[in-house]
Amino acid sequence: MTSKEYFNQVAHQWEKMRANFFSDSVREKALSIAELHRGKIAADIGAGTGFITEGLVRKGLHVIAVDQSEAMLAEMKKKLAHYDAIDYRIGEAESLPVSDEAVDYVFANMYLHHVESPLKAIKEIVRILKPGSKLVITDLDEHPFEFLKDEHQDRWLGFKSEDIRKWFIEAGLKEVIVDGVGKNCCAQSGHGDEYANISIFVASGEK
Numbered sequence: 001m002t003s004k005e006y007f008n009q010v011a012h013q014w015e016k017m018r019a020n021f022f023s024d025s026v027r028e029k030a031l032s033i034a035e036l037h038r039g040k041i042a043a044d045i046g047a048g049t050g051f052i053t054e055g056l057v058r059k060g061l062h063v064i065a066v067d068q069s070e071a072m073l074a075e076m077k078k079k080l081a082h083y084d085a086i087d088y089r090i091g092e093a094e095s096l097p098v099s100d101e102a103v104d105y106v107f108a109n110m111y112l113h114h115v116e117s118p119l120k121a122i123k124e125i126v127r128i129l130k131p132g133s134k135l136v137i138t139d140l141d142e143h144p145f146e147f148l149k150d151e152h153q154d155r156w157l158g159f160k161s162e163d164i165r166k167w168f169i170e171a172g173l174k175e176v177i178v179d180g181v182g183k184n185c186c187a188q189s190g191h192g193d194e195y196a197n198i199s200i201f202v203a204s205g206e207k
């Protein structure tokens with residue numbers, strides 16, 4: 001099964017799954033680091049059903065929500081129908097449907113460990129950032145839980161903070177900071193007694 005097929009399949013229950021995996025404090029941390037200003041444009045990449053997008057529109061930003069999965073975006077459309085500041089776009093990591101230097105912020109929560117090439121995905125995100133604007137990625141620290149690959153189509157078992165830092169710099173970002181969120185992502189295997197408890201990092205950089 002591809003990651004797109006997986007997310008199309010779980011879309012209707014993603015909100016519930018997500019709340020079991022990680023808490024709202026991940027979003028609070030990501031948004032607080034970005035120093036948001038009302039009226040600015042943000043992109044939420046791998047936006048899913050709108051966990052980050054919802055926080056952004058509540059703070060008065062316009063959001064371009066990009067995801068490979070039609071079903072995930074359809075769930076977001078239902079959930080956030082009362083907001084007209086969201087532009088829903090189907091798109092893939094390596095060719096985001098956003099013009100060069102179009103947005104003031106980019107967020108990507110729990111997206112990077114699903115993409116084929118994290119470095120290419122980060123470079124593609126940097127392409128759409130305006131000069132001086134900010135990228136904030138929240139994702140999993142390196143971990144040993146292989147079952148997440150089979151059961152949730154994870155491609156990467158999290159990341160080392162030194163790799164994230166290196167990729168941000170190679171993609172052209174400065175003021176790079178990789179820190180712990182202080183919260184974990186938890187998941188019970190559906191096929192055994194393995195239980196994943198993984199720390200979450202927040203990485204930011206400026207173009």
Ligand SMILES: C[S@@+](CC[C@H](N)C(=O)[O-])C[C@H]1O[C@@H](n2cnc3c(N)ncnc32)[C@H](O)[C@@H]1O
Nearest residue numbers: 007046047048051067068069092093109110114
């Ligand atoms: C774990 S979910 C996270 C969703 C949302 N950001 C959240 O925090 O609830 C990962 C999302 O990234 C999307 N995704 C994974 N790989 C992608 C790719 N290569 N291109 C675009 N979207 C991708 C999936 O469809 C899915 O909606």
